[in-house]
Amino acid sequence: MVIAVGLGLYLLNRRENISHRLRLTSVEPPLAPDFSLSTLSGEKLSLSDYRGKVVLLDFWATWCEPCREEIPHFVELQSHYRDQGLQIIGVSMDDGPEPVREFYRQFHMNYPVVMGNAKTGGLFGGVLGLPIALLIGRDGRIYSKHIGATDMAVLDREINARLQARETSETTP
Amino acid sequence: MNPPPKKRKSVLNVAAFVLLMSLAAAFAYQAGSIPTSQLLNPDELVKILQSPQGEKPLVIQVGSHVFYQQAHIPGSEYLGPASSESGLQQLRKRVARLPRNKFIVLYCGCCPWGHCPNVKPASDTLRAMGFTNVKVLYIADNFGADWVDKGYPTSKGE
Numbered sequence: 483m484v485i486a487v488g489l490g491l492y493l494l495n496r497r498e499n500i501s502h503r504l505r506l507t508s509v510e511p512p513l514a515p516d517f518s519l520s521t522l523s524g525e526k527l528s529l530s531d532y533r534g535k536v537v538l539l540d541f542w543a544t545w546c547e548p549c550r551e552e553i554p555h556f557v558e559l560q561s562h563y564r565d566q567g568l569q570i571i572g573v574s575m576d577d578g579p580e581p582v583r584e585f586y587r588q589f590h591m592n593y594p595v596v597m598g599n600a601k602t603g604g605l606f607g608g609v610l611g612l613p614i615a616l617l618i619g620r621d622g623r624i625y626s627k628h629i630g631a632t633d634m635a636v637l638d639r640e641i642n643a644r645l646q647a648r649e650t651s652e653t654t655p
Numbered sequence: 656m657n658p659p660p661k662k663r664k665s666v667l668n669v670a671a672f673v674l675l676m677s678l679a680a681a682f683a684y685q686a687g688s689i690p691t692s693q694l695l696n697p698d699e700l701v702k703i704l705q706s707p708q709g710e711k712p713l714v715i716q717v718g719s720h721v722f723y724q725q726a727h728i729p730g731s732e733y734l735g736p737a738s739s740e741s742g743l744q745q746l747r748k749r750v751a752r753l754p755r756n757k758f759i760v761l762y763c764g765c766c767p768w769g770h771c772p773n774v775k776p777a778s779d780t781l782r783a784m785g786f787t788n789v790k791v792l793y794i795a796d797n798f799g800a801d802w803v804d805k806g807y808p809t810s811k812g813e
Binding site for chain 1: 719720721722724725726736738764765766767770772796797798799800803811
């Protein structure tokens with residue numbers, strides 16, 4: 483009976499967790515808007531400081547269940563690909579930093595988290611649902627956008643592709 | 656020393672029961688358990704809001720303030736996330752003096768419907784206070800996809 487309930491819940495979740503992956507089809511992917519926000523420790527973090535790295539920008543919140551499920555996978559990805567040039571940045575859309583700090587500790591997050599706001603969301607066309615993950619190449623351009631829970635196998639392939647790709651920070655002004 | 660087979664089976668049954676009850680409790684707190692009769696589709700709410708006739712509902716966003724600031728249903732109020740006790744207190748305070756047959760629409764749109772932690776507690780709270788005309792806006796994926804991208808009326812800011 484437990485297996486049947488578990489299977490039923492898994493199938494129900496799978497339908498909802500299908501990642502709405504938007505492959506950006508423009509000839510030249512758009513440049514990611516720059517922003518400057520404070521991390522949980524009060525330091526300033528600017529997205530442009532990471533030009534030359536592959537950045538996974540994750541919009542999330544502590545109250546968002548699919549976000550909470552993704553983050554352990556992101557922690558693994560950061561560990562695995564850090565030396566090859568992957569940098570994950572979490573943008574929390576919580577109303578305040580207190581629950582985020584506790585979550586950060588509890589989940590042993592190994593990448594910086596900044597506190598997002600309405601202005602940040604507006605820069606990216608409106609962040610009106612979570613989670614949203616953007617994959618940004620070394621040239622600062624957005625190569626894919628995942629709305630909803632991300633298929634980690636797909637994301638892993640995409641990250642690999644961007645890490646191997648030839649675009650550099652010098653190919654785009 | 657292993658417990659005898661009968662006792663082991665009994666322990667497993669209890670564990671399975673506890674697991675099932677936990678799962679049922681978790682599910683009951685999620686939006687997916689709200690009866691269909693208490694739901695309103697976005698296009699239906701748009702028609703109600705734009706109609707020159709009929710009672711206009713009090714529309715309350717019960718999710719994220721950051722999301723409300725980016726985009727919200729015009730005329731809707733923000734009182735705090737209903738997944739928190741402080742948000743529920745603000746909700747109770749706001750509606751305390753309203754007639755119990757007041758038409759109220761609650762919405763969130765933070766996450767895919769089955770994962771929303773806000774609309775069910777808000778709806779349950781109002782019903783427990785005796786409100787009889789409460790609807791929850793059914794937002795399948797998120798407010799961006801199911802309202803803003805559909806071109807429905809939107810306001811920004813506080």
